[in-house]
Amino acid sequence: MKSSLRQRPVVAALLATTMIAGLPAVPAMAQQASAPAAPLAAPASTPAPVVAAPQGTIRAITVTGTQRLEPDTVLSYTKLRIGQPYSQESLDQGLRDLYETELFADVQIRNDNGNLTVEVKENPVINRIVLEGNKRLKEDKIRPEIKLAPRQIYTRSKVRADVARIVELYRRQGRFAATIEPKMVQLDQNRVDIVFEISEGPKSKVRQINIIGNDKFKDGELRSQMVTKQSRWFRLFSSGTSYDPDRLAYDQQKLRQFYLTEGYADFRVISAVAELTPDKQDFIITYVVEEGDRYKFGDVKVESDIRDLSGDLLTKRLPMKKGDWYNAKQVEDTVDTLSETAGLFGYAFADVSPDFNREKESLTMGINFRIANAPRVYVERVDINGNTLTQDKVVRREFRLAEGDAFNSFLVKRSKDRINSLGFFQEKLDVEQKPGSAPDRIILETNVQEKSTGELSLSAGFSSLERFIVSASITQRNFRGKGQELRTSVNYSAYSKSVEVGFTEPYFMDKNIALGGDIYRRDLNSFRYLSNNDRDTTYEQTTTGFQIRAGVPITEYMSLALRYSLNFDDVTLDKATYYSDTDGDGDTECDPLLGGRYLCDAIGKRTTSSLGYSLIYDTRDNRIRATRGQNVTLSQDFAGLGGDVKYVRTRLSASKYIPLGGGFIFSLTGEGGYIHSLEGERRDSTGELVDKVRLTDRFFLGEPQFRGFDIRGVGPRVVRRYYTTTVSNGTVTGTETTGNNNRTDDALGGKIYYLARAEVEIPLGSGAREMGLRPSIFMDAGAVAGLKNPGLINGNGQFAGYCSATGLTTIKATGTAANPICPTNYVTGQDFAVGNGFVEEYLGDTLKPRLSVGFGVNWNSPFGPFRIDIAKALLKEPGDDNKLITFNVGTQF
Numbered sequence: 001m002k003s004s005l006r007q008r009p010v011v012a013a014l015l016a017t018t019m020i021a022g023l024p025a026v027p028a029m030a031q032q033a034s035a036p037a038a039p040l041a042a043p044a045s046t047p048a049p050v051v052a053a054p055q056g057t058i059r060a061i062t063v064t065g066t067q068r069l070e071p072d073t074v075l076s077y078t079k080l081r082i083g084q085p086y087s088q089e090s091l092d093q094g095l096r097d098l099y100e101t102e103l104f105a106d107v108q109i110r111n112d113n114g115n116l117t118v119e120v121k122e123n124p125v126i127n128r129i130v131l132e133g134n135k136r137l138k139e140d141k142i143r144p145e146i147k148l149a150p151r152q153i154y155t156r157s158k159v160r161a162d163v164a165r166i167v168e169l170y171r172r173q174g175r176f177a178a179t180i181e182p183k184m185v186q187l188d189q190n191r192v193d194i195v196f197e198i199s200e201g202p203k204s205k206v207r208q209i210n211i212i213g214n215d216k217f218k219d220g221e222l223r224s225q226m227v228t229k230q231s232r233w234f235r236l237f238s239s240g241t242s243y244d245p246d247r248l249a250y251d252q253q254k255l256r257q258f259y260l261t262e263g264y265a266d267f268r269v270i271s272a273v274a275e276l277t278p279d280k281q282d283f284i285i286t287y288v289v290e291e292g293d294r295y296k297f298g299d300v301k302v303e304s305d306i307r308d309l310s311g312d313l314l315t316k317r318l319p320m321k322k323g324d325w326y327n328a329k330q331v332e333d334t335v336d337t338l339s340e341t342a343g344l345f346g347y348a349f350a351d352v353s354p355d356f357n358r359e360k361e362s363l364t365m366g367i368n369f370r371i372a373n374a375p376r377v378y379v380e381r382v383d384i385n386g387n388t389l390t391q392d393k394v395v396r397r398e399f400r401l402a403e404g405d406a407f408n409s410f411l412v413k414r415s416k417d418r419i420n421s422l423g424f425f426q427e428k429l430d431v432e433q434k435p436g437s438a439p440d441r442i443i444l445e446t447n448v449q450e451k452s453t454g455e456l457s458l459s460a461g462f463s464s465l466e467r468f469i470v471s472a473s474i475t476q477r478n479f480r481g482k483g484q485e486l487r488t489s490v491n492y493s494a495y496s497k498s499v500e501v502g503f504t505e506p507y508f509m510d511k512n513i514a515l516g517g518d519i520y521r522r523d524l525n526s527f528r529y530l531s532n533n534d535r536d537t538t539y540e541q542t543t544t545g546f547q548i549r550a551g552v553p554i555t556e557y558m559s560l561a562l563r564y565s566l567n568f569d570d571v572t573l574d575k576a577t578y579y580s581d582t583d584g585d586g587d588t589e590c591d592p593l594l595g596g597r598y599l600c601d602a603i604g605k606r607t608t609s610s611l612g613y614s615l616i617y618d619t620r621d622n623r624i625r626a627t628r629g630q631n632v633t634l635s636q637d638f639a640g641l642g643g644d645v646k647y648v649r650t651r652l653s654a655s656k657y658i659p660l661g662g663g664f665i666f667s668l669t670g671e672g673g674y675i676h677s678l679e680g681e682r683r684d685s686t687g688e689l690v691d692k693v694r695l696t697d698r699f700f701l702g703e704p705q706f707r708g709f710d711i712r713g714v715g716p717r718v719v720r721r722y723y724t725t726t727v728s729n730g731t732v733t734g735t736e737t738t739g740n741n742n743r744t745d746d747a748l749g750g751k752i753y754y755l756a757r758a759e760v761e762i763p764l765g766s767g768a769r770e771m772g773l774r775p776s777i778f779m780d781a782g783a784v785a786g787l788k789n790p791g792l793i794n795g796n797g798q799f800a801g802y803c804s805a806t807g808l809t810t811i812k813a814t815g816t817a818a819n820p821i822c823p824t825n826y827v828t829g830q831d832f833a834v835g836n837g838f839v840e841e842y843l844g845d846t847l848k849p850r851l852s853v854g855f856g857v858n859w860n861s862p863f864g865p866f867r868i869d870i871a872k873a874l875l876k877e878p879g880d881d882n883k884l885i886t887f888n889v890g891t892q893f
Contacts, residue, residue, distance in 0.1 A: 055085065055086065055087045057083065057084070057085050057114055058081065058083065058084055058085070060114070060115045060116065061075060061080060061082055061118065062115070062116070062117045063120065064117065064118070064119045064120070065119050065120045065122070066122065067122050067190060069122065074098070074120060075118070077098055077101050078093075078097045079094065079097070080094045080118075086111075086114070086116075091111065091116075094109060094118075095107060102123065102153075102155040102156065102157060103123055103153060103155075104121060104123060105121045105122065105123050105124075106120070106121040107119070107121075108120075124154050124186070124190045124191055124192040125153060125154070125189075125190060125191050125192070126148060126153075126154050126191075126192060126193075126194055127191040127192060127193050128150050129143075129146060129148055129149070129150065129193075130194065130196070131196050131198065132195060132196065132198060133198035133199060133200065134198045134200065135200060136173065136175070136200050136203075137173065142169060145169060146166070147161060147162055148194060159194065162182075163180045163182055166196065166198070170200065170201075171245075172244070173203070173242070174203045174205075174242030175200055175201055175202070175204060176201075176276065176280075176283075177201030177204060177280050177281065178199065178201045179198075179199045179201070180196055180197070181197040182194065182195070183195045183196075203242055204242065204276075204283060205241050205242060205243065205281070205282045206228055206229065206231055206283050206284075206285060207277060208285070209284075209286075210285070210286040210287070211223075211286075212286065212287065212288045212289070213288055213290055213291065214289055216291055216294075222258070225251075225254050225255060225258045226251040226254055226255070227250060227254065228240055228244070228247050228248070228285070229241050243274065243282075243285075245274070248272055248285065249272075251272075255267075255269060255289065256268070257329065259291065260327075260328030260329070261327050261329045262294070262327075263294040263295050263296065263325040263327065264294055265293075265328070265358065265365060266290075266291075267290065267291055267292050268289070268292075269288070270290055271287070273285070273286050293363050295325075295326040295358070295364060295365045296322075296323055296324060296325055296326055296364050297322055297323065297326055297364065297366075297367070298322060298357065298364035298365055298367075299322060299366045300315070300318055300321070300322065300367045301318075301368055301369070302314040302318065302338070302368075303368060303369070303370050303371065304370075305371060305373035306342065306347060306350065306371055306374065308347075309342060309345065314338065314341070318334060318369075319333075319334060320334070331354055334354075338350075338369060339352050339409075340410070342371060342374070342409075343408065343409025344409055346378075346407050347374045347375075347376055347407075348374075348377040348433055349374050349375075349377060349433075350371055350372065351372040352369060352372075353370050353372070354367050354369050355367065355370060376440060377406075377441065377442045378404060378405065378407060378441060378442070379402065379403055379407055379441075379443075379444060380437060380438075380441035380443050381443055381444075382403065382443075382444045382445075383443060383445045383446065384396065384448065385445065385448070386447050386448040386450065387448050388450060389478065389481045390425075390450060390478060391481045391482055391483075393510075394422070394424070394478075395419055395422075395446065397507060397512075398418040398419045398422065399415045399418075399444075400412075400414050400418070400556070401415060401444065407442050412431055412444065414556070416430070416431050417620075417621040417622065419446070420624075421622050421623040422478075423453065423477060423623075423624045424448075424450060425448040426448075426449040426450075426451050427622075427625075428449065429448055431445070431446050432445045432447065453476060453478035454474070454475065454477070456474055470492045472490050472491075473487070473488065473489035473490070474488050474489075475487045475488075483506050484503070484504065484505050485502075485504040485506075485516070486503050487500070487501070487518075488500070488501050488502075495525045495527055495537070496522070496523065496524050497522070497523040498521065498523065500518060500519070500520040500521075501519050501520075502516065502517065502519075503517060504516030504549070512552070513551070513552050514550065514561075515549070515551075516548075516549045516550075517546065517548045517549065518547045518549075519546045520543070521543070521544050522544075523540070523541070524541045524542075526540070526541065538573070538595070538599055539571050539572065539573050539602050539603065539695075540572050540574075541569060541571045541696055542569070542570045543567055543568070543569050544568045545567035545568060546565070546566060547563055547566075548564050549562070550563075557618060558615070558616065558617050558618075560614070561613065561614040562613050563611070563612045563613070563637075564610070564611050564612075565608070565609075566607075566608070566610075567608045568605075569605070569606050569608065569696065571602050571603050571604060571606075571696060573590060573599060573602075573603050577594065577595075578591060578595035578599060578600075580593075580594060597790050598746060599746070601690040601691075601695065601790075602695040602696060606643070606644040606645055606694075607643040607645070608639050608644070609640070610638060610640075610641070611638050611641055612638065612649075613636060614633055614634065614635040615633070616633045617631065618631045626655075626657040627657060627659055627665050628657050628658065628659050629656075629657055630656045630657070631654065631655045632652075632653070632654045633651075633652070633654075634652050635651040635652075636649065636651075637649045640678055645697065647675055647676060647678055648676045648678065649673065649674075649676075650674050650675075650676075651671065651672070652671065652672055652673070653669070653672075655667060655668065655669040663762075663763025664760060664762065665760070665761040666758075666759070666760050666761075667759045667760075667761070668757070669756065669757040669758075669759075670754070670755070670757075671755050671756075672753060672754035673752070673753055674786075675751050675752075676693075676751075680692075689788075690790070691788040691790070693751050695748065698751060699749055699750055699751070699752070699753040701713075701714040701715055701750075701753055701783070701784040702747075702881070703886050705755060706755060706780055706852070707778065707852055707854060707856070707871040707886060708780060708854060708871030708884075709850065709852065709873060709876075709881060709882050709883055710882065712747035712749070713747075713880055713881035713882065713883065714782065714784055714844070714850055715747065715749060715784035715785060715845070715880075716747075716748045716750050716784070716787045716843070716844050717746055717747045717843055717879050718745075718790060718840055718841070718842055718843075719743060719746075719840070719843055719879055720743060720744045720840045720841075721743045721841075722742050745879070745881070748787060749787075750784035750785045750786045750845070751785075751786035752784070752785060752786040752847070753782065753783065753784035753785075754782055754783060755780070755781070756780070756781045757778060757779070757781075758778065759776050759777070759778040760776060760777050761775075761776045762774075762776060762777070773859050774858040775856070775858075776855065776856055776857075777854070777855045778853070778855070778856065778869075778871075779851070779852070779853045780852045780853075781849045781850065781851045782850060783848060783849055783850055785845050786847075789842055789845075790842065843877070844880060848875075848877060849875060850873065850876050850877065850880060851873070851875035852872060852873045852874060852882075853871065853872060853874060854869055854870050854871030855870060856868060856869035856870065856871075868886070869886050871886075872884070
């Protein structure tokens, strides 16, 4: 008598995978022979019924259909053995055992009076995994989550699990409408390609947030406390508008925190439901809340079991008082403050616990802060993890605590700030406090994550300021992992050329002494503005020199820096443009009529030997990107230790950073300077007295330090306007020239300047932070002044020269005599025009503040740090040059 058992699940069928309530199931997998893929039928949910067979003894077992597996291996998955009795139940169980291995696509068991034939069809081997349709989520994000791999045996459960994993990845990105359709392409030799056809769908947004049960606060005020935001056009770049179930739970906590800070101690969120809209595109979130009563603080006190901490004294310093509205955040902050206070005395593991006494009748909340007794703790060791490039000693030397020192929480925080200020590690640096080998021992574990410390800038192009530009610079702030800084730069443009090399060793000979130096060659072709915003070259300055620097700490927050500089300067003017034979002796000299006294005064060779110092007081938490603290620097340079130039230059700068809460950071910065000449009277080639401080040693103000104004756009300057003169019958008429280049604008700098900035950095959502965007609004104010009048041609601010009927100079009412060039073929009474008249004005020499306001954005772009500022000049003086947009960019490696 023959009977057969058979179960026919389709090879590639998958159970439906539901993503969230209301969404369709993931489509079933499809099978493809060699041409188009066609969906396959769903798998049988239970084995086919076993045909009734008489009980007996197994006389023989034959396995057929195997390709990769041995027959004995197939039989090992069942309990069927020759010589054992069999029944319908045992044959049925053998069939189930083989299917549970997921190695077979089809299995049959035939029974011929105890002669069993097991016919199997093996599952195929995976040739490759193909992803199609994934644009928003790249393969390098999906493939690590997929468990299937080439050369593995295909199983339905693994495909099902991989589909669920991919769906979850898209859910995390807020794409709840994404569907995954797995398909199978049949190949020869029982191999298959698995294709995941992905339909990503749009990003699921939060269309609306409803709040039910709130009477004390408006919906908008509560929504502002949440991380999740309603999708609106003005939140185009915000990541908070995407639906995220994890954020849903976090927002419930944010609501509770808000109510607890407002005194509602009984507040609770009854329910939070996210519903998918009928179009399956967006979500509507509904919160049901119960506000409860508002409480005030009752009796608040501190009890301390630590003898070094007085409970009565700490009670007097508590920020909350009886009768104030209850504030849970204030309670949390007080616990942290008391813990830090205990840490200052060496009690690292002091347990501070608030005991609450709630009086519902009087609606008061009494609190007793109890500080449990704890042993004084000492540092057992300092562990540093995560530094693959930076040497341990670079981090350790910034620690204010060493092995064996008494623990001090303030010094731990100070150590963290100093390590952050190195700029070698990511900002999420933390110093964990772990128990040591004994109750009075502590281990300080520093986990760092290194970041790029090199900056590479390569650029070539055309600039409105520098014309054609080629520049390259490399800075490595952590050279060889030793914390050393190495800098090299080369710049070439129409107006400047420079080569510089610098090196700084922050801990010379492993001592707390910084030593460094720079060698440089700088060629500058200074320019002036013309009327149509063109520029022409004025003086050329070549500077060759070096500087040696050293720095030593005085206290934890104060340090002294010393420097010596030696510069060789050569300032020249184009002789064809600015020279003439003014005295008729055949030798050409710088002509003030052509270049102005300020240019003639600048030319010459000089050597500047200067010694300087800087006294620095710095309490900022991070010298690169400060969020709190202050910095004050006083600098002076004394020139005259040999050389040709003698002066004292003094600068003072100060900055203050204040966190405003919510990620807002306010900074206030001020700086100023004054240069005083130690030389005697100086005269130009014409014998006129000139300012003792040379043009190349003065202060200039403008872009980039003063946003809203052009480079050297603020301060003393000489503006020359040209006139066309007409002579008719001995009568001279002057008309200001129109068109291109009818004026020149020379910035002269000043001997005294000041500049103040107020700026607020604005926090953005997590998406913008990940992109490295940091916007800010600012206000700048400043001025530069203090020069001696540069000696205009007539001495009173204006001059115009014209040819007279006799070939001599006719003097304008506001001018004095000069030497304009007259036509050699002049005939009395003949009309002619001579374009050699001009008027000079001395402008901008005032300390009246210039003011600008604007906004800017710092962006850590893939190409490097980028900064753009848009500023409007609100206050300016005649002659100032304003500028709306400024930007600069670099790159990192």
